[in-house]
Amino acid sequence: MNKEEQVILGFRDILNKIVWLNKPKMEESLKGHKSSEVHCLEFIGKNADSNVTKLAESFFMTRSAISKITKKLLEKDLIESYQKPENKKEIYFRLTEEGLAINKIHDDLHKEFRERDKKVFEQVTEEQFDSILSFVEMYSKHLDAEIKKQEVAIKPE
Amino acid sequence: MNKEEQVILGFRDILNKIVWLNKPKMEESLKGHKSSEVHCLEFIGKNADSNVTKLAESFFMTRSAISKITKKLLEKDLIESYQKPENKKEIYFRLTEEGLAINKIHDDLHKEFRERDKKVFEQVTEEQFDSILSFVEMYSKHLDAEIKKQEVAIKPE
DNA sequence: ATCATTTTGTTTCCTAGTCAACAAAAATGA
DNA sequence: TCATTTTTGTTGACTAGGAAACAAAATGAT
Numbered sequence A, B: 001m002n003k004e005e006q007v008i009l010g011f012r013d014i015l016n017k018i019v020w021l022n023k024p025k026m027e028e029s030l031k032g033h034k035s036s037e038v039h040c041l042e043f044i045g046k047n048a049d050s051n052v053t054k055l056a057e058s059f060f061m062t063r064s065a066i067s068k069i070t071k072k073l074l075e076k077d078l079i080e081s082y083q084k085p086e087n088k089k090e091i092y093f094r095l096t097e098e099g100l101a102i103n104k105i106h107d108d109l110h111k112e113f114r115e116r117d118k119k120v121f122e123q124v125t126e127e128q129f130d131s132i133l134s135f136v137e138m139y140s141k142h143l144d145a146e147i148k149k150q151e152v153a154i155k156p157e
Numbered sequence C: 001a002t003c004a005t006t007t008t009g010t011t012t013c014c015t016a017g018t019c020a021a022c023a024a025a026a027a028t029g030a
Numbered sequence D: 001t002c003a004t005t006t007t008t009g010t011t012g013a014c015t016a017g018g019a020a021a022c023a024a025a026a027t028g029a030t
Helices: A003-029 A035-046 A052-059 A063-075 A097-116 A118-122 A126-154 B003-029 B035-046 B052-059 B063-075 B097-116 B118-122 B126-154
Strands: A079-084 A087-095 B079-084 B087-095
Touching (some): A003 B003, A003 B097, A003 B126, A035 A052, A035 A079, A087 A097, A097 A118, A097 B003, A118 B126, B035 B063, B035 B097, B063 B079, B087 B097
């Protein structure tokens, strides 16, 4: 196997394992709230004036999917929507108190997971970190460019 | 943001973008076959005596899901099943000619994607590669151990 | 200003995958 | 040996998410 694929498979493997491993605790602590819902809460908490479109782009999901998730979050009163006077089309979200609380629980859980994996990250040198992060950034930017290329290639048809 | 999360988010971001970017060509070349089906074909092609359980473990999916996928692959005559005389329970799979052909197309497509991303990987030094791969391996092993821990912790109940 | 195009969000229909329950075979243990 | 437990694969009910079609608002072009 060549290194390119080894890297990608390695990434995928790690993420799969993390999801698998975190799932039980996630479900226990965030009873009733799906992980996609919690992810949306996290994003809305961090980004002012979040809307369906921005959420969708960030998660590489369809607006359709996000629209359904935010609908649920609204019904559960974890977020509330608002609009701006100058735009009657876009609908923004912000967290409610209750949404903030869920976010906090989620944060704490992540702290716990970080603690669990600490011994791995302790063994990583600064240079190794920088090496990994610079690769990630470079690859990510390249993919952005390729995605943009593809979009203009598809649109005109 | 701390580096741990930056790394994980970076990995996730890259994989999301790759999936998003590859999807159109995948669907075009492998018309009618879903990506999960093709992944199973790939695994079956590479691993002798694949069965539902091994596929499920490798992909971190349920046996249920894999069972449905292999059922479809059988119906499409892309794989065939066989058993061993000493075991009447386990059902193994191998590729048919047609399955091999699909696999080939998939392989070529990956070559194309690798070509597309070549300029990124060309800029990566050997040391950087080794740095990344050793981190991936270390983290992966740690997660394996944690998963095993969790399994024994859950089982007795 | 007006008409065409694009953007945004929603809904309906459909499919992929999970969960839970199950049956059959295999492994374990007394 | 025979009974219990575990493993393996399958199914049915359910849910999350994608595709397509849509309406309403915004943007752009002339």
